[in-house]
Amino acid sequence: xxxxxxxxxxxxxxxxxxxxxxxxxxxxxxxxxxxxxxxxxxxxxxxxxxxxxxxxxxxxxxxxxxxxxxxxxxxxxxxxxxxxxxxxxxxxxxxxxxxxxxxxxxxxxxxxxxxxxxxxxxxxxxxxxxxxxxxxxxxxxxxxxxxxxxxxxxxxxxxxxxxxxxxxxxxxxxxxxxxxxxxxxxxxxxxxxxxxxxxxxxxxxxxxxxxxxxxxxxxxxxxxxxxxxxxxxxxxxxxxxxxxxxxx
Amino acid sequence: xxxxxxxxxxxxxxxxxxxxxxxxxxxxxxxxxxxxxxxxxxxxxxxxxxxxxxxxxxxxxxxxxxxxxxxxxxxxxxxxxxxxxxxxxxxxxxxxxxxxxxxxxxxxxxxxxxxxxxxxxxxxxxxxxxxxxxxxxxxxxxxxxxxxxxxxxxxxxxxxxxxxxxxxxxxxxxxxxxxxxxxxxxxxxxxxxxxxxxxxxxxxxxxxxxxxxxxxxxxxxxxxxxxxxxxxxxxxxxxxxxxxxxxxxxxxxxxxxxxxxxxxxxxxxxxxxxxxxxxxxxxx
Amino acid sequence: xxxxxxxxxxxxxxxxxxxxxxxxxxxxxxxxxxxxxxxxxxxxxxxxxxxxxxxxxxxxxxxxxxxxxxxxxxxxxxxxxxxxxxxxxxxxxxxxxxxxxxxxxxxxxxxxxxxxxxxxxxxxxxxxxxxxxxxxxxxxxxxxxxxxxxxxxxxxxxxxxxxxxxxxxxxxxxxxxxxxxxxxxxxxxxxxxxxxxxxxxxxxxxxxxxxxxxxxxxxxxxxxxxxxxxxxxxxxxxxxxxxxxxxxxxxxxxxxxxxxxxxxxxxxxxxxxxxxxxxxxxxxxxxx
Numbered sequence: 001x002x003x004x005x006x007x008x009x010x011x012x013x014x015x016x017x018x019x020x021x022x023x024x025x026x027x028x029x030x031x032x033x034x035x036x037x038x039x040x041x042x043x044x045x046x047x048x049x050x051x052x053x054x055x056x057x058x059x060x061x062x063x064x065x066x067x068x069x070x071x072x073x074x075x076x077x078x079x080x081x082x083x084x085x086x087x088x089x090x091x092x093x094x095x096x097x098x099x100x101x102x103x104x105x106x107x108x109x110x111x112x113x114x115x116x117x118x119x120x121x122x123x124x125x126x127x128x129x130x131x132x133x134x135x136x137x138x139x140x141x142x143x144x145x146x147x148x149x150x151x152x153x154x155x156x157x158x159x160x161x162x163x164x165x166x167x168x169x170x171x172x173x174x175x176x177x178x179x180x181x182x183x184x185x186x187x188x189x190x191x192x193x194x195x196x197x198x199x200x201x202x203x204x205x206x207x208x209x210x211x212x213x214x215x216x217x218x219x220x221x222x223x224x225x226x227x228x229x230x231x232x233x234x235x236x237x238x239x240x241x242x243x244x245x246x247x248x
Numbered sequence: 249x250x251x252x253x254x255x256x257x258x259x260x261x262x263x264x265x266x267x268x269x270x271x272x273x274x275x276x277x278x279x280x281x282x283x284x285x286x287x288x289x290x291x292x293x294x295x296x297x298x299x300x301x302x303x304x305x306x307x308x309x310x311x312x313x314x315x316x317x318x319x320x321x322x323x324x325x326x327x328x329x330x331x332x333x334x335x336x337x338x339x340x341x342x343x344x345x346x347x348x349x350x351x352x353x354x355x356x357x358x359x360x361x362x363x364x365x366x367x368x369x370x371x372x373x374x375x376x377x378x379x380x381x382x383x384x385x386x387x388x389x390x391x392x393x394x395x396x397x398x399x400x401x402x403x404x405x406x407x408x409x410x411x412x413x414x415x416x417x418x419x420x421x422x423x424x425x426x427x428x429x430x431x432x433x434x435x436x437x438x439x440x441x442x443x444x445x446x447x448x449x450x451x452x453x454x455x456x457x458x459x460x461x462x463x464x465x466x467x468x469x470x471x472x473x474x475x476x477x478x479x480x481x482x483x484x485x486x487x488x489x490x491x492x493x494x495x496x497x498x499x500x501x502x503x504x505x506x507x508x509x510x511x512x513x514x515x516x517x518x519x520x521x522x523x524x525x526x527x528x529x530x531x532x
Numbered sequence: 533x534x535x536x537x538x539x540x541x542x543x544x545x546x547x548x549x550x551x552x553x554x555x556x557x558x559x560x561x562x563x564x565x566x567x568x569x570x571x572x573x574x575x576x577x578x579x580x581x582x583x584x585x586x587x588x589x590x591x592x593x594x595x596x597x598x599x600x601x602x603x604x605x606x607x608x609x610x611x612x613x614x615x616x617x618x619x620x621x622x623x624x625x626x627x628x629x630x631x632x633x634x635x636x637x638x639x640x641x642x643x644x645x646x647x648x649x650x651x652x653x654x655x656x657x658x659x660x661x662x663x664x665x666x667x668x669x670x671x672x673x674x675x676x677x678x679x680x681x682x683x684x685x686x687x688x689x690x691x692x693x694x695x696x697x698x699x700x701x702x703x704x705x706x707x708x709x710x711x712x713x714x715x716x717x718x719x720x721x722x723x724x725x726x727x728x729x730x731x732x733x734x735x736x737x738x739x740x741x742x743x744x745x746x747x748x749x750x751x752x753x754x755x756x757x758x759x760x761x762x763x764x765x766x767x768x769x770x771x772x773x774x775x776x777x778x779x780x781x782x783x784x785x786x787x788x789x790x791x792x793x794x795x796x797x798x799x800x801x802x803x804x805x806x807x808x809x810x811x812x813x814x815x816x817x818x819x820x
Contacts, residue, residue: 460622
């Protein structure tokens with residue numbers, strides 16, 4: 001459903017990504033790993049059009065993404081979370097999730113006068129989702145006053161509220177303890193089972209190897225390996241990238 | 249009601265409108281100190297329409313404000329690439345451009361000003377004030393209001409949540425310019441005589457000051473700020489001449505001790521909840 | 533005739549340059565605009581006027597006004613910037629406006645809002661260089677301005693404090709790494725900025741021969757225009773842009789209609805800030 005074709009990204013003289021080719025099929029969990037600075041978040045920024053590509057193309061469900069603006073891509077069905085959690089600080093937990101409403105309904109100027117039936121339905125859906133994530137009791141609190149793990153869950157809930165077909169998660173397990181990571185694994189699998197595709201950047205190998213169907217490995221902006229968890233774990237180039245050249 | 253008190257209330261109403269015009273743009277994290285320019289466009293256009301072309305007041309007001317709004321939209325587009333301080337400088341330049349334009353524009357009097365527009369009543373001013381307050385109140389409770397909050401908080405995250413940041417930012421300029429244009433038209437038809445010096449950078453600064461002091465987190469802050477600080481000099485006679493310097497000192501103190509201004513979002517939220525509960529118990 | 537206007541323009545422009553440099557120094561250092569700067573210029577002008585009435589010779593008057601205005605600059609920093617370091621950027625901005633108005637109010641209290649006349653000094657010599665007539669005052673203005681600008685340029689490049697100012701404004705290095713206290717860099721920047729404005733004030737009073745407490749308003753705005761056109765944060769750019777603006781203004785009055793002068797200037801200003809914020813000569817930073 002998502003095809004990244006020969007994509008490159010340059011920042012002045014710096015080649016952040018070179019000739020990356022990745023293909024995602026629907027209903028699977030994909031991993032994107034690599035040492036720090038390999039270009040993983042940059043790739044997410046290119047998919048969501050926060051940055052323009054320097055070369056190559058990205059297609060989603062047969063549509064060309066390059067040249068579109070971020071909100072158009074979100075409306076096509078791609079949602080994301082951020083490495084450093086970007087919730088809306090002036091809004092409550094519930095309001096953060098309700099922002100997603102705008103995609104599904106008429107939100108022009110006239111909307112301030114109408115209370116549509118879809119509003120109520122959306123509120124119910126938001127309630128269900130927040131309850132499922134265990135955040136409903138805190139719905140009226142400021143989003144930034146939540147505990148770290150709760151904020152991550154909220155960001156994921158907010159992205160899910162867009163009802164995306166593809167969910168990009170940028171280091172969702174960062175800063176989580178074992179129990180939280182295990183719970184996260186379950187949730188990501190639930191998301192996949194509900195018919196969505198997940199593409200996730202992670203450093204926590206137990207998470208990556210545990211749930212990913214297929215993994216792409218970046219190093220210095222280049223794709224050095226792609227395969228199943230088993231294949232990646234025994235791939236020499238990958239081991240070298242992470243651990244440095246083996247002696248002897 | 250004495251003529252003096254009526255005058256004070258009239259100017260207070262116009263200041264509230266101007267403060268709301270600044271707030272409308274501030275809603276998207278853009279700061280404009282050029283709203284006196286939009287006010288001038290509304291003032292001169294509506295005055296010309298009523299005095300020289302015989303239009304009734306209300307249509308003239310709306311046309312003047314619509315023209316101001318159009319210019320606002322045009323300004324909003326290049327404003328997109330200017331952040332923070334640079335936008336302030338640009339709007340400063342815009343305001344001065346408009347002022348010097350009208351200083352030289354003969355059809356509306358040029359340096360001698362424009363005489364003749366009249367018809368504004370206290371009722372009319374406050375009808376518009378209440379009207380815009382209702383609009384902002386509805387906006388606050390609506391999806392659109394939430395999307396503006398999101399755009400202000402984090403434009404990139406808002407864009408990946410499906411919100412068209414450019415549309416929101418440009419629209420805010422157009423909306424703010426419209427309100428300022430209405431204020432200008434009402435002002436012109438109240439004062440009977442306008443000249444370019446009325447629409448100076450100083451005025452734009454005062455309005456911004458009202459919003460900063462009243463609280464820039466909610467539209468109530470703009471309303472309360474304008475209401476209090478535009479009539480304070482009438483009450484405290486001794487500061488009348490020195491009011492800007494006095495307000496400057498108040499601003500410094502405010503920024504140190506209560507940077508959000510008098511009215512905060514939390515305050516409005518809490519009050520809103522308490523009122524909701526009150527209505528619920530009243531109903532049962 | 534043309535060259536005469538050119539000389540006049542350069543003279544006027546050099547005062548604009550001095551003011552513009554002051555804005556640029558503060559912008560480069562703190563990414564803020566000191567909107568009281570124009571009124572510090574006004575204070576310099578009135579200091580010059582007062583000293584002239586006291587019979588103090590011009591060169592001494594310039595030095596004293598520099599110091600006085602420099603101190604005023606430091607006061608602006610103390611009251612408007614230092615307490616609001618953590619505040620939203622609008623706080624210091626609006627505070628400087630209020631401070632400037634305070635200076636205007638005080639000036640009005642002391643000297644009234646009617647124009648104050650510069651005392652009649654010794655006769656002004658006139659020099660004929662070909663088709664051009666240059667008065668001794670114009671020469672003094674040109675030489676003083678150019679000397680100060682050259683001096684500032686050298687200071688920024690050669691001295692430790694100067695390098696610290698530049699490094700801090702280029703954002704590369706914390707001044708303390710160069711062995712200078714960052715607070716002192718800030719104070720010194722505001723002092724220099726005010727001092728230059730003060731000199732510009734004295735020189736302007738010398739030219740126009742009558743001043744009001746409100747001259748800082750327009751001169752201040754023109755200084756901002758020069759700063760923008762020269763390239764936000766670029767001191768040399770501000771110098772050249774100031775001279776250009778002086779020439780444009782004089783040419784406009786001579787060959788076109790004086791009334792449109794400000795529209796043209798603010799129009800150019802608006803076009804630059806929107807389409808070419810890096811100005812003619814580029815800036816250190818394009819975004820805040």
